[in-house]
Amino acid sequence: SEEILRIDGLSTRFFTAEGQVNAVSDVSLTIEREEVFGIVGESGSGKSVTALSLMDLVESPGEITDGRIEYRSESLANSLHESHPDAVDGEFVDLLSVPEEVRRSLRGSSFSMIFQDPESSFNPSLTVGEQIAEAVEVQRRARANPRSTRAKTSSVEYSLSSLIASTVLPSQRFITESSRERAIELLELVGIPDPVKRADEYPHQYSGGMLQRAMIAQALAGEPDVLIADEPTTALDVTIQAQVLDILADLQSEIGMTIVLITHNLGVIARMCDRVGVMYAGEIVERGTLEDVFEDHVHPYTRGLLGSVPDLEHVGGRLEPIGGNVPSLLDHELGSGCYFADRCPKAMEECLEKPPEFRAEGSEEHVAKCYLADHSYDPGRALADDRAEGSS
Ligand code: SF4
Numbered sequence: 565s566e567e568i569l570r571i572d573g574l575s576t577r578f579f580t581a582e583g584q585v586n587a588v589s590d591v592s593l594t595i596e597r598e599e600v601f602g603i604v605g606e607s608g609s610g611k612s613v614t615a616l617s618l619m620d621l622v623e624s625p626g627e628i629t630d631g632r633i634e635y636r637s638e639s640l641a642n643s644l645h646e647s648h649p650d651a652v653d654g655e656f657v658d659l660l661s662v663p664e665e666v667r668r669s670l671r672g673s674s675f676s677m678i679f680q681d682p683e684s685s686f687n688p689s690l691t692v693g694e695q696i697a698e699a700v701e702v703q704r705r706a707r708a709n710p711r712s713t714r715a716k717t718s719s720v721e722y723s724l725s726s727l728i729a730s731t732v733l734p735s736q737r738f739i740t741e742s743s744r745e746r747a748i749e750l751l752e753l754v755g756i757p758d759p760v761k762r763a764d765e766y767p768h769q770y771s772g773g774m775l776q777r778a779m780i781a782q783a784l785a786g787e788p789d790v791l792i793a794d795e796p797t798t799a800l801d802v803t804i805q806a807q808v809l810d811i812l813a814d815l816q817s818e819i820g821m822t823i824v825l826i827t828h829n830l831g832v833i834a835r836m837c838d839r840v841g842v843m844y845a846g847e848i849v850e851r852g853t854l855e856d857v858f859e860d861h862v863h864p865y866t867r868g869l870l871g872s873v874p875d876l877e878h879v880g881g882r883l884e885p886i887g888g889n890v891p892s893l894l895d896h897e898l899g900s901g902c903y904f905a906d907r908c909p910k911a912m913e914e915c916l917e918k919p920p921e922f923r924a925e926g927s928e929e930h931v932a933k934c935y936l937a938d939h940s941y942d943p944g945r946a947l948a949d950d951r952a953e954g955s956s
């Protein structure tokens with residue numbers, strides 16, 4: 565399997581009146597094409613900000629302050645290698661080193677995102693079909709004319725604006741018959757019954773589960789490579805949750821979608837994911853395959869989360885609370901050692917003095933930020949191996 569995203573040392577800070585909030589710190593991971601990669605953690609652990617960082621939707625006072633987000637796209641690499649040589653590495657392009665308009669042009673067409681609250685993605689005064697058709701049309705126009713990345717529609721603008729609390733642009737409608745047909749196909753793809761009729765209904769006429777599916781359909785309008793799903797089923801009841809997960813699983817298996825799935829629900833992770841990263845206090849503290857993390861975890865935080873999980877077949881739902889408090893992410897309160905030290909039953913003196921780096925546990929694929937992991941891990945070497953592989 566080939567890597568589609570390489571995230572290296574990603575840090576996102578919020579500069580607030582109370583001080584600097586380290587929402588995401590030094591997150592490194594790779595996402596492989598057609599896999600479902602899960603990010604699991606308690607609320608406030610930095611999962612959503614990681615997702616927003618990947619989508620370049622972090623808004624002031626937040627800012628991505630460090631790292632690289634390398635996306636594999638041969639055509640993008642070819643188009644940028646002369647103008648932005650530092651951004652290009654083989655077929656990979658560092659999205660944080662290219663102009664804002666390049667990143668914006670990838671939103672929807674390369675990366676798409678769905679949220680917990682589908683209402684935020686739809687304008688209540690337009691039909692669902694119109695909004696999906698508009699999204700299809702925008703992406704088609706952007707593809708036909710990559711320079712006109714400013715073209716936006718009411719619904720796309722609405723979903724971004726409700727997220728980032730800016731204003732809704734006046735509606736500019738330009739739906740063609742073929743984009744309407746595509747919208748109906750997309751509604752059908754996500755299992756909306758009677759999509760021809762449903763396309764003409766307004767968001768309030770949809771149930772929560774149906775609107776969730778419609779949001780997935782809208783996110784697919786630009787045929788993205790990577791779908792980022794942030795707590796996509798949290799607000800839904802259990803039956804509907806299962807249906808939405810089925811749809812995501814089908815997208816993965818039938819059209820080879822790469823999915824980054826963010827959740828605090830261990831059952832969802834166990835059911836859906838190939839590999840997992842566990843987040844705590846803005847960091848990935850352990851990552852590996854599902855089996856590595858569920859059955860052979862080494863980080864005491866992971867152990868605490870999964871303490872009640874007997875095996876992969878018997879995973880319950882919610883995370884178990886761990887004794888102690890989730891740390892403040894204010895820079896001056898985070899301390900200089902391991903962020904988990906004050907809750908960690910295994911904390912040693914060195915844990916308080918110096919933050920642990922990633923260390924490998926068994927394989928280089930299974931790593932943990934903890935002194936208890938087997939042996940030191942060389943991310944430079946791992947990346948060099950990746951690069952050698954990527955260019956062969
Ligand atoms: Fe616990 Fe130390 Fe590992 Fe941190 S580094 S999780 S304090 S053992």
Ligand code: MG
Binds near residue numbers: 607612795
């Ligand atoms: Mg969240």
